[in-house]
Amino acid sequence: MKSSERRMTVYDIAKEAGVSASTVSRVLTGNGPVNEQKKELVLKILEKHEFRPSSVARSLKARRSRSVGFIVPDITNPFFSSMFLEVETRLAVAGYTVILCNSESRRERELEILQMLMEKEVEVIVLTGGIVDDLFPQPKMLRDIEKINHRVPIMTLSKFPGVRCTQAYSDEKQGVFDIVRHFHEEGHRKIGMIGGQMDVRQAFERKIYLLEAVNQYGMECRSNWLVEEGFSMQGGTRAMEKLLSLPERPSAVFAYNDVVAVGALSVIEKHGLKLGRELALAGMDGISLTESIYPGITTVAVDYAAFSDYVVEFVMNQGKGEQYKEDRVFPMHLICRGTTNVNRDAVHPVR
Amino acid sequence: MKSSERRMTVYDIAKEAGVSASTVSRVLTGNGPVNEQKKELVLKILEKHEFRPSSVARSLKARRSRSVGFIVPDITNPFFSSMFLEVETRLAVAGYTVILCNSESRRERELEILQMLMEKEVEVIVLTGGIVDDLFPQPKMLRDIEKINHRVPIMTLSKFPGVRCTQAYSDEKQGVFDIVRHFHEEGHRKIGMIGGQMDVRQAFERKIYLLEAVNQYGMECRSNWLVEEGFSMQGGTRAMEKLLSLPERPSAVFAYNDVVAVGALSVIEKHGLKLGRELALAGMDGISLTESIYPGITTVAVDYAAFSDYVVEFVMNQGKGEQYKEDRVFPMHLICRGTTNVNRDAVHPVR
DNA sequence: CAATAAAATGAAATCGATTTCAATAAAACG
DNA sequence: CGTTTTATTGAAATCGATTTCATTTTATTG
Structure with missing residues (x-):
């Protein structure tokens, strides 16, 4: 169980298969043509070592982390855990990973989290019941969220009047x-x-x-x-x-x-x-x-389903086209x- | 709001400050000496652009993702959400990020998640109420979890008799x-x-x-x-x-x-x-x-506190020393x- | 003041996968 | 059979930050 062992890389696989790393990568991603026999050989070796490419390296090159951040005040509240369950389940199917953070309804904590998620380069930040806007939003706070939003799209699941980010909330x-x-x-x-x-x-x-x-x-x-x-x-x-x-x-x-x-x-x-x-x-x-x-x-x-559908749709459409949408208001019953x-x-x- | 804009890098900062990227990095991490005035200049420029180093790149180089995976059957269950809240709150303070996954108590799903978390190179996987062991563990399942455990330390918060991984559970x-x-x-x-x-x-x-x-x-x-x-x-x-x-x-x-x-x-x-x-x-x-x-x-x-203390302790001690510990059993009251x-x-x- | 130690610094290598680019080999064509 | 396409391929560049290493500058000491 020595973890000192170096991680296997595409180069190791390449060497064993007698091909170049590029070829292994092509097999892995399906981008570019690969000779049928070599492909099978490489696949066999990948299988043998149960090789999984590092998604860290992949993210770096692709500039896509395939992860999203989800901020809740308190995951212990069934409203938020239900929402999270819905969203996570659907995003997982699409190959996304969700980082969940508890803000405890504290503004400093929330800003720390936003910073952290940006560093992690999540593709979208979902902010449920956030307090960044504050009751009487200090100009600074507003700037903060808009500056952050400038780099990674934020979607709020509550109302933030005057803030330019995609918003969805109930009536x-x-x-x-x-x-x-x-x-x-x-x-x-x-x-x-x-x-x-x-x-x-x-x-x-x-x-x-x-x-x-x-x-x-x-x-x-x-x-x-x-x-x-x-x-x-x-x-x-x-x-x-x-x-x-x-x-x-x-x-x-x-x-x-x-x-x-x-x-x-x-x-x-x-x-x-x-x-x-x-x-x-x-x-x-x-x-x-x-x-x-x-x-x-x-x-x-x-309407939980409507909310989570919308979140998933928003995440999926990232990169393609618009970054900022009109507020979406769902009825309550x-x-x-x-x-x-x-x-x-x-x-x-x-x- | 064009997201087409290239991300800022240490090189951009370096150029603006008239120093090398290494120096910027030294300012950023605090590793290695930097001239006091240059340091201040760099800091000013970092501040000005609100520069945050990409933790993806950082993770790649450092071979540490500073993230952990947390698998629950269903986050909607207050037992799991409370456990998660405790753990996440403490790990966040230590600069860790937690990826939360719902397994729905389905074995295939659970294995998919384990694979995914490995690819993401989380430093630890916490498996609460997992079913990988199954009631009558097929040899394959056992092999699976041990193979995974070989690469990234797994900690289970329920009993998995016979599986070599760190376990903590109630009596x-x-x-x-x-x-x-x-x-x-x-x-x-x-x-x-x-x-x-x-x-x-x-x-x-x-x-x-x-x-x-x-x-x-x-x-x-x-x-x-x-x-x-x-x-x-x-x-x-x-x-x-x-x-x-x-x-x-x-x-x-x-x-x-x-x-x-x-x-x-x-x-x-x-x-x-x-x-x-x-x-x-x-x-x-x-x-x-x-x-x-x-x-x-x-x-x-x-004993929620005991559990979460132990999880946090385990995460923090990763890399230093042992990878596998004796089962830890907590009393219930x-x-x-x-x-x-x-x-x-x-x-x-x-x- | 020469000699040695300590502090600062940048160029280049590195992490691991992907991708571009140019080269080669094979196939198709006239 | 020579020429143009097309299919394969690997070397090298890239993503962004860190770190090693060698070099230069400054400080300290006998």
């Missing part, structure tokens, strides 16, 4: 409005929101949308019914606990995402509140967990489940 | 026994198991352990109380539904992993069974979800929660 405004309308139809008039983080644009925007919707439907939302506490399950738990400790509280709560909703749900159940009637809850993203726990969590789902359905108990046995 | 036998003992103490005598897949050794082994434990504690386990249906939440749901449809059923169920347990839990609740009393449930892995949903799921947890605790309702308000 979150529509999604939030769908939820609020649903709350309204179920008779709720006092709405709260949990989850999110001050400096993340996406969180900020969803909050704005909520307020707009609440306003439009003539409902109420007090400022202390907006509890942040981040994007995690634990955050959802903390936020809901804070919310429930208030003297007066909303009857319906919109969670920043499904993960936060799951964390919040346990608090509601622990407190013995009647779901849907005493306290309704809805999340966002449409992760599979929302339908796998009882009672199902109402959510607006993103509301899925009503137990956490907002007051008639739930009629369907399933009473617990 | 699953102890874990299963802990659970069964707990079931016994809670008064259960009829035990079932859900989840898993025929040809995956880990699943097979956990089943064997369960049967041994059941036997040791003088409990009962019928063959139709062992329902497989894979490793997913949906699988857990299906399996539990099958189990509950039986005329006679166990009073305690061990789920192959926590994800399966979550899927099963919803079925139990839907059927209105009294958790812990009428039907107890326990999983394995210790994913955070088990404590974030109500009622908490009893589980035996792996039982965490009792609502799904097995009959007194649960005394602690929390009645729902």
